[in-house]
Amino acid sequence: MKTPTIFAAIIFALSLPISSAFAVDGIDDNDHAALAKHYEVLAKEAEVKLQENKAVLEEYENHSYYYGRQGQDVKSHTTANIREYEKQLAESLSNADLHHRIAMEQQNGNAINKARLNLDDSMTVQ
Numbered sequence: 001m002k003t004p005t006i007f008a009a010i011i012f013a014l015s016l017p018i019s020s021a022f023a024v025d026g027i028d029d030n031d032h033a034a035l036a037k038h039y040e041v042l043a044k045e046a047e048v049k050l051q052e053n054k055a056v057l058e059e060y061e062n063h064s065y066y067y068g069r070q071g072q073d074v075k076s077h078t079t080a081n082i083r084e085y086e087k088q089l090a091e092s093l094s095n096a097d098l099h100h101r102i103a104m105e106q107q108n109g110n111a112i113n114k115a116r117l118n119l120d121d122s123m124t125v126q
Contacts, residue, residue, distance in 0.1 A: 043092035
């Protein structure tokens with residue numbers, strides 16, 4: 001008796017619209033200039049939050065005696081936030097750079113090979 005339920009679930013899953021896992025709401029997937037701008041805004045937001053958390057950590061390190069028992073929690077939480085915002089910043093800048101390059105390729109009328117662009121990224125030495 002579970003066969004009809006499984007069959008109905010499969011039909012439902014196949015009827016859902018298929019979209020990119022990395023699609024940005026409100027921006028067309030082929031508008032790479034807008035996508036680059038979106039990722040630049042995300043990078044700026046991450047940079048602001050990163051600087052705020054670095055200031056909190058510096059304040060803690062300068063005046064740890066103000067925080068009492070919760071001081072270690074503040075330090076741990078803030079350093080975790082700093083790591084996360086650094087990661088977000090790097091990802092956003094990488095995505096912005098990728099979409100800028102794709103937009104330039106589209107303007108030049110060249111065919112876009114996203115696999116080649118990603119391969120070029122992995123081969124650069126930083």
